[in-house]
Amino acid sequence: MSEQIKHECGIALIRLLKPLSYYQEKYGTWKYGLNKLYLLMEKQHNRGQDGAGVVCVKNNLGPGTAYINRFRSVEQNPIKDIFDKVNKPLKKARRHNIDIDDSEWASENFPFAGELYLGHLRYGTFGKNSIDFVHPVTRQNNWRSRNLVLAGNFNLTNTDELFKVLIELGQHPKAYTDTVTALEKVGHFLDEENQLLFRKYKNEGYRNNDISPLIEKNLDIQNILERATKDWDGGYAIAGLIGHGDAFVVRDPWGIRPAYYYFDEEIAVVASERPVIQTVMDVHAREVNEIGPGEALIIKKDGWISKEMIRVPHKRKSCSFERIYFSRGSDKDIYQERKQLGRLLSPTILKAVDYDFENTVFSYIPNTSETAFYGMMEGVREYLVDWKIGEIQKKNGSLTNEDIKKIISFEPRMEKIAIKDVKLRTFIADDASRDDLVAHVYDVTYGVIKNDVDTLVIIDDSIVRGTTLRNSILRILDRLHPKKIIVVSSAPQIRYPDCYGIDMAQLDKFIAFNAAIELLKETGQEAIIDSVYKKCKEQENLSKEEMVNYVREIYKPFTAEQVSAKIAELLKPDDCGAEVEIVYQSIENLHKACPNDLGDWYFTGNYPTPGGNRVVNSSFIYFVEGKNERAY
Template sequence: MSDQIKHECGIALIRLLKPLSYYKEKYGTWRYGLNKLYLLMEKQHNRGQDGAGMVCVKDHLDPGSSYINRIRSIKQNPILDVFDKVNRPLKKAARKGMDVENCDWAYQNYPFAGELYLGHLRYGTFGKNSIDFVHPVMRQNNWKSRNLVLAGNFNLTNTDELFKVLIDLGQHPKAYTDTVTALEKVGHFLDEENQLLFRKYKNEGYSNDDISPLIEENLDIQNILERATKDWDGGYAMAGLIGHGDAFLVRDPLGIRPAFYYHDDEIVVIASERPVIQTVMNVSWEKVKEVAPGDALIIKKNGYVSRQMIRAPHKRSSCSFERIYFSRGSDRDIYRERKELGRLLSSTILETIDYDFENTVFSYIPNTSETAFYGMIEGIREYLTDWKIEKLKEGNGSMTDDDIKRIISLEPKVEKIAIKDVKLRTFIADDASRDDLVAHVYDVTYGVVRNKVDTLVVIDDSIVRGTTLKNSILRILDRLHPKKIIVVSSAPQIRYPDCYGIDMARLDKFIAFNAAIELLKDKGKEDVIEKVYRKCKEQENLSKEEMVNYVREIYRAFTPEEISTKIAELLKPDECESEVEIVYQSIENLHKACPNDTGDWYFTGNYPTPGGNRVVNSSFINYIEGKDERAY
């Protein structure tokens, strides 16, 4: 993707089901779980580079020993920094002559030798990149079964409502964020469940010493999660550890955020992506299961694993951006879907170039659009095969060898044009310097496009803001002096804010929105903008369930093609000599390519939860009133 958009987040959970000595004997190291956690996190680094953290929980230590240990980092390479810190005490002990390979010594003395591990990778969509916002987050208590650790891939749209509930309960949350709110909601019902069981066993005559292990054994995680998530509006895959050794992952009822797991008699593994587990555990696709929407995977201290319904599942609306861009392309289904996205665009592209193969060069914007590019070329070749058959039939045996050779040798010209050369570093602060560097993020392959003769077709995953296209890609492609540049997006036009995990909350950051606004102004229809603003203001104080997405009216007067034409006009640099055209994927083709992941609210405005309509409402009001603030 040429435009950088951020995504929250990646989860990795490990539950060892055997003593450390088992892994030492079978795999040669008691670090088996810790090593797997590192691999799960490293293989998901695409999901978060703002911060990383991990927690280890031990469930067989005597009172007075530290049984929950956490490390977090917001350094430039946070995963490496976290595990450098994790390994530091072990290296120090080894230098002092300790037998660090001894399982018993490690369990008693090394903070990160345990049965439970929870890791997290963060792309921040809320707050500054402060260590306070990095997961896992913790709620601590002197009773093991009241200690709670959470790490999530989520955004809640109704934090204000949930925050008020906590205030009404008499709490004083330390921050106004969805992370703190979720932690305190789960923690509140964890406390209540503990208290309920305490009273039950106390009434039955058990001593306090006997009650704690009974609570730990019988804690009803399903009930806690049902009560805690009852009013959550948003997308979430939330993983948690409880101090005595229980663990869980709960997924939203729409399946917006992804979660997968694998377990055998040695280990339980949870991650945000299927191929990550396949690779790290060396298991087949079929053995890695998806946590169903609305379900929780619950792992008890005794190792019992169960799937429980927490929320009644709704119509599946899993995020299609996972398929287009975010998830690793090594997933079997995602790879096929990305190819299909490209293949389904081929007929539109052929019409756009007027079937002129001899004077067209096909390429892609690296790196993640490469798979869609393969699909696009596959579709073009399918057309060419049919065309060749028809031409040969028309010849009816009268063609010369040269005629036949010319027909059968016709192939799309495929070249690697754009090369991603360098990442823009955050130490550049001023806008002028930043813009200059952005212009050099990509380089081009010279000599493969004929000056003022060839049309250059390049495919990208999606076009969100268009900033990199305007400031870098189109400028460098124009250096090749093509007759025309056609930029193809394998995703439809992004028109509406996301509020379930992707950092796309401001309408004025979307080139499709800006194009629609400019078209309204061009055609003297500014009154539409004012009417939409008035409708949004009128429902500003309504409950989210009563709100309507009136921002759709901004686009209603125009076809997708008209908006695409305006986008090309807005993105074409002033000095660009080549003609520029933008081609977008259709909504219909998106759903053909990704039939099981139908979440498309950023393209259509069809939000799957009431909170989405409130977010788009607030975002439009902020745009009109010039407020540079978050819409949820």
């Protein structure tokens, strides 16, 4: 409920397939690609507001000239900050009175006049909000084909194992993060591929300065990625540029993190979300394709585009929580899925209000849950249609026209209860001041709720921690003096930590987990906590492939309804006069609504990779031992 969940990052890659002069002639500016990059990033700003970065690679500059340029920012509006910079020529060029739309002049005097762009939007799941943690990250070398740029939406669960491998190879990584580890893993095999080709052409009698173009032309990106990602455990969609002009985007074999692409004779585009590409390129959904699980989209310097299998795909486990909440709701499939999530909740909601339509008001908060609200109301109306038919049939012709009109016109009461003050929202910068400010971010509509009579039903995308709901939202809604407040979550209870890109790593941050712990204590079953702790500790020295998720046993004694009831008890403020009930989506209905995206580990504990079981066990150990640490 309006909680600040830091989550998946966004990527945007653009490869211009024509010379800059082509775009200058056709579109009136060489900045065609740069402008598309800006739009791709701005349309994905929901995926990252902690920082942003862009890189440009120029394909045809001679030695002695910078051909890779990068800007990154952690300012309050990082996208604007970056593009204010990248649109400016070099200082030495500003003195010349030359047409800035001259593409040849621009190539040498604008750092971002190039053919290959990579942009990234960051939500921090590791480290502080420092420029050092902002993508794209670079690995530099004097040989163009050994320069590497990476940016991604990912988390690896086995960074410790991969880090040790790098040490055994003789490297000395500068930081212990999955970003640096991924960069060095790909970089190591990029170096090896360069060395292999160099020896090959040297043995064939080529001179050194003739070998570099041959290496650049024949670099085997598929082989590099196969070897680099061989032992990665996690969810990832990682984009990379190589200094001479090759580019790629590789996706994890479970399809956990999303990536989509489009290309025509002028441009190739990759982004984290399909509707973003549709909007920016003005194309139909059928023209935007998904990079499949375990696949890589590879764009060679000469413009050749191919999709290659990098890892054997596993059973698809695309993140369903992303579709419920994080992704743009304008995607044609996600929009229908969110509506279906709301529709499937309507029978439970009607039962909760005892089918009392006259004294029930339906609404939603925040704005992102509006689509699920539409679906919920469709379900409510479907019930009412059957009720109306039944009412008319029961009377068997004894109804007057006025009676029939009254029955037919009867509709559920829907109101805009919470109104968001967007200007105030921008000032919420930290958790310490958040709760007080949230109380003023929302205004409520007075006069539409009958005091101490009406039940207020509010649907939300999800209830994760519950802190904002308890500390602010319920108090705000209680100002209207309803008899009862029913908060509905279109997502099931979030019970387990994520380790694939969303900043939800600690069990005791989840209200569902806290509710289960309280229930165990109240029912005299605290021994289960000790038992699970012991089982988790016994697994600490096992390989991740041998580990089992024993944390499920915490929830096993209770039904989902019992946990929901305890959540309502924990979240109701002491000074709240209304009765409070919490209704969650069921796992079964989640799968009905999102049949193609079965990544439900947040709700079920069914982790798609072995590293997930290690993370959840470590997280439980930290909880029992009182450690305020991330489990990966």
